[in-house]
Amino acid sequence: MDYFQEYWHYDSPLGADGTPYDYYLEFRDWALRTDRQIGWSEKEGGFWLVVGYEACRDVYMASRELTNRESTFPVYKTPSGRPLMIGAMDDPEHKKYRKLAAPPFSPKSAESIAQLIRETTNDLIDSFIADGRVDIVASLANEVPARAISIILGLPAEQGDIYRSWTHAMAQEFYSRPEAAAKTIAEMDAWFAELLVERRQNPGNDVLSHLLQAEADGEKLTDEEVYDFFVILLLGGIDNTTKLLSNFAWRLAWDTTLRHRLIESPQLMMTAVDEALRFYSPATTVRVVGHEAVSMHGCDMRPGQFVVKMLPIVNRDPREFPDPDTFRPDRTPNRHVALGLGIHRCLGAHLLKMEARVAMTELLRRIPDFELDPDDNTSWLHGHISGMQRVPIVFESGEAERHVS
Amino acid sequence: MASDPTPATSPPQSAQADATPPARATDRLLPDKTGAELVVHVDLGRCEGHGKCYGHAPELFDPFDDEGHARLVGGPIDPADCERVVQAQVAIDSCPEAALSWQAHDAADKPHERDEELD
Numbered sequence: 001m002d003y004f005q006e007y008w009h010y011d012s013p014l015g016a017d018g019t020p021y022d023y024y025l026e027f028r029d030w031a032l033r034t035d036r037q038i039g040w041s042e043k044e045g046g047f048w049l050v051v052g053y054e055a056c057r058d059v060y061m062a063s064r065e066l067t068n069r070e071s072t073f074p075v076y077k078t079p080s081g082r083p084l085m086i087g088a089m090d091d092p093e094h095k096k097y098r099k100l101a102a103p104p105f106s107p108k109s110a111e112s113i114a115q116l117i118r119e120t121t122n123d124l125i126d127s128f129i130a131d132g133r134v135d136i137v138a139s140l141a142n143e144v145p146a147r148a149i150s151i152i153l154g155l156p157a158e159q160g161d162i163y164r165s166w167t168h169a170m171a172q173e174f175y176s177r178p179e180a181a182a183k184t185i186a187e188m189d190a191w192f193a194e195l196l197v198e199r200r201q202n203p204g205n206d207v208l209s210h211l212l213q214a215e216a217d218g219e220k221l222t223d224e225e226v227y228d229f230f231v232i233l234l235l236g237g238i239d240n241t242t243k244l245l246s247n248f249a250w251r252l253a254w255d256t257t258l259r260h261r262l263i264e265s266p267q268l269m270m271t272a273v274d275e276a277l278r279f280y281s282p283a284t285t286v287r288v289v290g291h292e293a294v295s296m297h298g299c300d301m302r303p304g305q306f307v308v309k310m311l312p313i314v315n316r317d318p319r320e321f322p323d324p325d326t327f328r329p330d331r332t333p334n335r336h337v338a339l340g341l342g343i344h345r346c347l348g349a350h351l352l353k354m355e356a357r358v359a360m361t362e363l364l365r366r367i368p369d370f371e372l373d374p375d376d377n378t379s380w381l382h383g384h385i386s387g388m389q390r391v392p393i394v395f396e397s398g399e400a401e402r403h404v405s
Numbered sequence: 406m407a408s409d410p411t412p413a414t415s416p417p418q419s420a421q422a423d424a425t426p427p428a429r430a431t432d433r434l435l436p437d438k439t440g441a442e443l444v445v446h447v448d449l450g451r452c453e454g455h456g457k458c459y460g461h462a463p464e465l466f467d468p469f470d471d472e473g474h475a476r477l478v479g480g481p482i483d484p485a486d487c488e489r490v491v492q493a494q495v496a497i498d499s500c501p502e503a504a505l506s507w508q509a510h511d512a513a514d515k516p517h518e519r520d521e522e523l524d
Binding site for chain 2: 106
């Protein structure tokens with residue numbers, strides 16, 4: 001059997017643990033045995049699939065030969081039909097726009113909202129801690145990132161469900177239910193048009209207000225460009241972080257050794273977040289397109305061919321990560337590629353890691369003992385960003401720390 | 406616990422994975438510059454602001470711009486100062502872009518000269 005030939009991530013079978021990792025690791029072991037880092041899949045019109053760490057680095061570094069024009073797989077449905085701002089651009093255009101969006105995502109800016117995220121996390125925990133059971137995805141992992149990006153974009157924080165329905169339409173639903181997705185995206189379109197009018201009249205200290213006044217090469221951004229920024233910040237700000245938190249919380253629900261270790265040594269949370277990113281990489285299939293012919297690891301890639309980096313397998317490569325299938329909260333060094341490499345390194349990396357560190361630390365402080373609900377099931381979502389989408393847990397109920405309405 | 410939810414793929418092995426100093430940090434320490442002060446050169450043509458270096462060694466590195474590009478702070482490193490040397494080595498090994506490297510102090514007087522196109 002040639003694992004490459006049949007690969008299509010929506011088909012990855014789930015194992016007894018409810019994740020596709022049994023299959024991913026079978027694939028990896030086969031690729032190691034046959035000494036192949038890149039192979040050809042016949043699915044979806046055919047594409048190169050990268051599963052080895054070294055090859056993945058090479059592909060990231062070949063930004064001249066391989067372009068980012070269609071970086072998600074499948075290609076997200078944006079309202080305008082234009083390629084994703086920053087994410088699907090190449091230098092120098094990419095650099096020009098990225099610089100405009102960078103300030104709120106600097107390490108310093110990310111840390112400056114840590115206290116707000118801590119309070120938000122605790123408010124969310126307050127809302128379910130008395131119940132003794134909760135779907136930690138719906139009640140925490142979905143909410144923290146939506147609220148964080150709301151702070152940065154200056155949007156109402158309580159509308160997380162709406163923002164998520166938009167990102168879901170653009171990233172998932174357009175594929176499975178295109179008509180429903182089109183309707184949702186039209187609603188977002190109208191909502192944004194109103195928001196823009198409002199921000200022009202009352203500019204604030206948020207990213208959108210800054211972008212409305214910003215200039216690139218001496219010219220103000222068009223409304224379309226500001227909209228494209230809004231879309232990418234929403235997409236990038238919510239999905240990846242939500243899946244990181246969901247996967248990490250799922251792991252902590254059954255890995256009591258890890259949970260106790262992080263409770264005893266909270267200073268390990270920083271490296272543990274990186275290990276969670278490596279171990280269950282949310283960004284699954286990151287794609288580039290051949291621009292010039294290039295040969296890598298025995299594969300001749302032609303212009304126009306797609307090259308897909310299969311990050312969950314790449315991040316378990318034993319040639320880079322000793323003992324790759326052991327979750328080591330203190331793993332150092334940990335040069336995982338879950339947030340990309342090279343010029344397209346995740347713009348929100350510092351924000352995302354801060355959110356995960358704060359949210360998980362508070363979760364363990366408030367609810368040190370929890371386990372998967374034996375009467376309920378987890379569920380996994382396949383996609384460009386994949387991970388747990390339902391993690392029901394049970395725990396001994398506790399008390400709210402603040403008054404909850 | 407009623408049932409053991411441990412997935413087949415990942416038995417809870419983390420107990421054995423105890424804190425071990427990274428092997429790579431100690432086995433090839435100290436380039437051949439006996440006595441000379443050392444700096445860690447940050448190649449800004451490669452650095453993409455991942456922040457692994459200042460994450461691991463906040464006393465040696467810090468981010469200096471919105472993208473989180475790193476620079477060495479706190480001056481050159483005394484090779485006899487094992488703690489700082491190990492910290493620096495961990496940072497070097499952790500950089501996903503391989504942007505960090507040891508340099509003798511005098512060779513690194515103008516470390517950023519050729520990277521200036523980066524803004």
